[in-house]
Amino acid sequence: MSKKIAALLLKLLLAAAGFFAVTFTVYFFNLDMKLTSKIEPFLLRHYDKMERNTSL
């Protein structure tokens, strides 16, 4: 029983460590912003193509 708990804890710990390693890498190297900055031009092109009801 205790082995199972220990294994579960280990899994949780590994998952937490994995989560931390991945997210901290994203955080520290600013990968989130580097990714979204690549998305922005596509969105802007999409907005440019939209039909709009432009009037005063």
Place this chain on the structure above:
Amino acid sequence: MIRQENWKRQGDQQLGVLFDDGKVRRRREWRGVKDTLYDYGRWLGIMKILATFIAKPRNVKAMFRYRWMANYLAVPHMVDKFTMGLRDEALRIVHTSMDFVVYDVAKTMDNVFRGDRKTGNDKAFSDKCVLTDENAMTAFMMGFPTLKAILREVPTMFVANLLTQYSTTHYLDVAQQFGIPGDVCPMPEAEAGISIEDDFPVLGACAVQVNTTCDGSLMGNGIIAKRLEREYGIPTFQLVAPMRHREADVQDYAAGDIKQAIAFIEEHTDEKWDWKNYFECAKRVNEATRTRLAWLDINATDYPQFVGAPFSLYNDTNYMGNCGRSPDFPLVDAKILKYAETGCTEKRMMAPEYRHRAIIWGVQPQYCIDMLNWMVHCWGIVPLTDMLSLVNTKMIAEEDTPENREQAYYDMAWLNENMIMRNRTHGGYRVLVDELWEFCEQLHADMVIMWEHMSCKALDGMHGQFEEQAREKGIHLVWVCHDLCDPRVYTRQAIRDQLNVYMRTVLREEPLDPSIEFLPDENAW
């Protein structure tokens, strides 16, 4: 000058290492183990807010419908701008305040898209919404607990420009194509451009516009109201805030118009004004006022704590957009105050030297909002407070009595008149010029950083008076010209250079951190 001999910033010393010529920073800052982990934890929190927001289909739809939504890709980048170089309590204060602002704006946007006819289209919800201006005190909503005040221009224009510097340029071009000249204030002009391009979400049972903050803002409202009324059938009410707001003989007028605004909202929403709720909100307004004054007291000491753009932006959100209506703000206020008190007692500093204590006057450049933080690290100038944060200090009536119910209209009017910025830019030269020198004395400032928003006629009109009176009083007055939200007119570096030149040529000082004197951020968000 205040200097701590053994002061050393944990982690990165030269902040210039974070910048390259790109849109975003090279990496995030190393702040030592403890503060980096703290910052990382807050980043996770921001990510959670964004994930919760984008999980809703209507918000995804909005992302593809509204051009200004693209700016929200840069939310974590904005928070990084405000926390640059900060450690200890200062870092925690900025995160506590700005992360809450992020949460509040996300909530506002979620509400906006829920009711928006073009995305969420929840009509029943929309019928319980009242549109208001970005620059409006929402005091007239304090007695409507079941209604939502939607400050539609805050996410579309105001916050968007804090996020990315070029957010308004497209809308300015649209407005100018329709004949609005390029010399008016770009903020209402961009808002008019958003309306012209039909890029505003459309919702609400009715709308209340206010003649804040300036002639341009007042006039831009007409363009926006025409479309709301004639195309979308949303009735509008124009609420008056008198110009000479310190005069006793305008207060009846202001209070009278508040009564009319409330009657207008009641008529269009079938809701009744709730005095009990009003006085609960009034208590919170007073609490917020007391806390703001306590922060300013701390900033008057040698160890200011809650400073710069976050001080201003948090106060804007709390004082104006919230105006006592949310029970969440007092909790955040108290937390910030606790950090500020600890920081002051522990004599925490943000830089090794505080060479100058500055009052920030005028209107901030939205697209270069992190300049105040930059000048602490680059030149050791502490921004003690800014014009936009020096608003109402009077306590309003908070007990529900028959006399106070009448007084309440005057209190709401007073708050409306003392909306940020316009309480200084209007009301005569005494509130704009004379009181600046009084604040310099109270906060022991030796320097005024004068944001000269070139299209702000109310401020420009006193240019010579500022110049001459500062000289007489022996205060260093540094003109920093900008165009509020159009970086094509003044780039960020052109803005910073004005301070750089003053520091080097007039004061003959060298920067504390030379690596950030020139930042390659012209293409950055």
Place this chain on the structure above:
Amino acid sequence: MKDLKHLIYFENLLQTANNALITQAKEEGGVCVAYTCENVPEPLMNLGPAFSVRLFAPNTVSLDISTYYMTGFLCESSRALLERAVEGGFNFADCVISPDGCTMINRCVENMELLHTMGEGNDRFFHQYMEIPLKADENGLGLYVVQCQNHVLNPLHEHYGIDISEEAIRKAVTKHNRVCELIRAIGDFRKEEHPRITGYEFHVLTLATYVCPKHLLIEKLEETLEELKTREPDAKPYRARVAVVGSEIDDSGLIKLIEETGAYVCADRFCFGSLPGRDPIVLTEQEDALTQICRQYMYRCQCPRMMNMAKVYGRKEYVSKIAKEYGADGVIYEQVKFCDPWAYERTLGSSMLREDYGFPVLSVDRPYNIASSSGQMRTRVQAFVESIEIKKLKKGEGV
């Protein structure tokens, strides 16, 4: 057409702010009440010996000093006024009454005060700033009355002993109306197919009624009206009739320039113009005169700072109404450069007049003194006149 007998006389009065009639009125014991915005009710500044003079700065060239004090981004009207004040050009004023109308004029007057540009040697001199309503409603009316009482009537009484009684106000309204009736009668000739007065001449006469003591103009205006009744108009038709709408035109040269292109300025809906500035004030016995004056000023006001939507739409409707009444083929929306209220108003106005009311519209900004860039304006107006002519031709050909 044969020259108007008194045209040169009126033109000369507009060559300097401190004109001969102000000197004469002051020598006769008059109290000169200077003002800067048409939202201050004129009759209240013309009680007893008091006479109103609207500040303007003819023949402005340099704006150096005012640009230092207010930067180059403030409208040229406000800078021209401050420049003239600093030069000592308004020293004749015994007081200045200025509403917080548009921000720039307000700043201009505040600078005048802080720089002590007027009132030297006159210990009774005063500055007064007043609030004026931003909407036309009964709440606004209450404010207007209080403000006129506190910032116009009471100071005049306290500083100069001016009689501010009901009787005095009614008497002032009668005098004011006489000038309005004369200007209106003269202006009505502009409705004719072959008008017997040019837009330029009419502008000179109208402007004079704002910048001179009015009572000293009545005789000449009466003679001019008589003269016009028999004046032979030119047989040659104008190429296009236009209504001019926008911020104040202190320089009649602009109207002249427009007419030099072959157009005829048939209606003047700008600050300090005759529509509706020279509408007589109708008083009844049922209510006090002050309230009635304020009500009429507030409801007829066409200032873009009036922000309720009834006013926003009403302003365009008014332009359409006068354009039809005076037979305009097109509308010129103009603004002094850097004027925020008129910048927005001309954008919305030109769009609505074009789309909702079907008028051809020219939308332009301009300098305070048109002489500083007349070529550009001439080209714009010429093109506009040609476009109207082409429209007329096409209409005639049934295209």
